[in-house]
Amino acid sequence: MVGRDGHDTVDGVDGQDRGEAGPFGQPLFRDAQARALARVGVVDVGSNSVRLVVFDGAARSPAYFYNEKIMCGLGAGMRETGRLNPEGRARALRALRRFAALAEGMEATPLTVAATAAVRDAADGPEFCAEVARETGLELRVIDGREEARLSAQGVLLGWPGAYGLVSDIGGSSMELAEIADGRVGKRLSSELGPLKLADLPGGRKGRQAHVRKVVERLAKELGPQHNRLFLVGGSWRAIARIDMHRRGYPLHVLHEYRMDRKSVAETVRFIETSDPETLRAACGISSSRMALVPVAADVLHRLVKTFRPRDIALSSYGIREGLLYERMPQRLRDRDPLIEACLFSEAKDARIPGSGRRLYDFVAPLFRNVPDARRRLVKAACLLHDVSWRAHPDYRAETCFDNATRGNLGGLKHSERVYLGLALMHRYRNKRAGSPFEHLFGLLPEADRAEAEVLGKAMRFGAMLWISDDDDRPVEMRWFPKKKVLELRLSEAAVPLYGEVAEARFRALCAALGAEGCVRRRGARR
Secondary structure (H helix, E strand, O other): OOOOOOOOOOOOEOOOHHHHHHHHOOHHHHHHHHHHHOEEEEEEEOEEEOOOOOOOOOOOOOOEEEEEEEOOOOOHHHHHHHOOOOOHHHHHHHHHHHHHHHHHHOOOOOOEEEEHHHHHHHHOHHHHHHHHHHOOOOEEEEOOOOHHHHHHHHHHHHHHHOOOOEEEEEOOOOOOEEEEEEEEEEEEEEOOOOOOHHHHOOHHHHHHHHHHHHHHHHHHHOOOOOOOOOEEOHHHHHHHHHHHHHHHHHOOOOOOOOOOHHHHHHHHHHHHHOHHHHHHHHOOOOOOHHHHHHHHHHHHHHHHHHHHOOOOOEEOOOOOOHHHHHHHHHHHOOOOOOHHHHHHHHHHHOOOOOOHHHHHHHHHOOOOOOHHHHHHHHHHHHHHHOOOOOOOHHHHHHHHHHHHHOOOOOOOOOOHHHHHHHHHHHHOOOOOOOOOHHHHHHHHOOOOHHHHHHHHHHHHHOOOOOOOOOOOOOEEEEEEOOOOOOOEEEEEEEHHHHOOOOHHHHHHHHHHHHHHHEEEOOOOOOO
């Protein structure tokens, strides 16, 4: 394994902050402020559902230690009564009583509990808050529409630190819009375009569509042009995305960072209109209560997209709950890359030799000198994760790595980047990818990127064999001459014994993937 490079600056962290983590930056999950966020419980009391999420792990990219949702329908019928749905209120109280007990057992107290449109708009909302406090000891933080928009937008920033565009968060009784740019939340608006409220409008679907059009045009006038990315947050948007995946036959069923365009949305809205709801619900794994709201939400999304005309549309699984976590982060933690932080945490927890990923990155870096920063970031992530699946059975390590990369809790990754990372890690453990059970996913990545991921994987597969003490500065290094198509391996005297038959075979495999001639030299030897 090679020594340190220590030259580049990564993820907004300068040399003074790199410490022992080399070019990856000092991992902040070791910091006292970050450790205080190690297990955080958040409850979202919405108009349609009540959900408990307990976050754990690396504070900047936390894992979902626990996640439970109860569909209560607190806001059902509020347009007529002005009060919370009695059955939903009773169910929500039972759910909150359970969540308080769970959090106590998980040591995730005190819980942060936020209530949104239904509770803030209902005449008996204050009475419900008092009942919850009396029965469970939980204090509900009732937030207004602008605050709800801000927290949802912060949830998006948790997953995409540099995101810019418009965030749309749809709940049961409201829909919020918020601008994001340069890591900050800008203009925020709230509307009553929640499907529970719209479902009861007079005039049937035509009356509803006319009302939605009027409200969205007002929102557009207040916000001004918003032609960048549209981020979708909320259960109804996720259900529509599942249906879009089903209609397209899309192979990777990960909602976070799933992309649609305006044409796709229009086609999916028509697909919903012409499909049998029960058949569609069963095929897409959507609950009956959620499916009942989908046609109404589809009308809202269709008008939203038609009016704002975003350049593309991205699903965010992160919303108000993640926004509440983001609220508690110090700014220097917010500024970190969630992918790299998650990988650093995973390496520290699961790798045989924590820190080996940094040294492996130094070794493979000459092959990726001219790639964009976004690609170099994936190279770093792969090196950090290269050894975290060693406990898996050798016959299944390649598949385990691919599955973890494509479906795991890794923030800030497009679907194509998940496949790139998965392929690189697959080739870390396997020379060929033909015959993999994940072949149907490879098409999400262009062929040139597949070839590059193979080079990265084979470079890691070779470099992982060269374990040696850090006492020798750069005991092994590669030099890549792309114009000449020559890959030179330079070995110190101490490293020569490591270059055995298997290592030589893996070096030849790397050269073949590059289409290069291999050259092995002892350091100090004459050319």
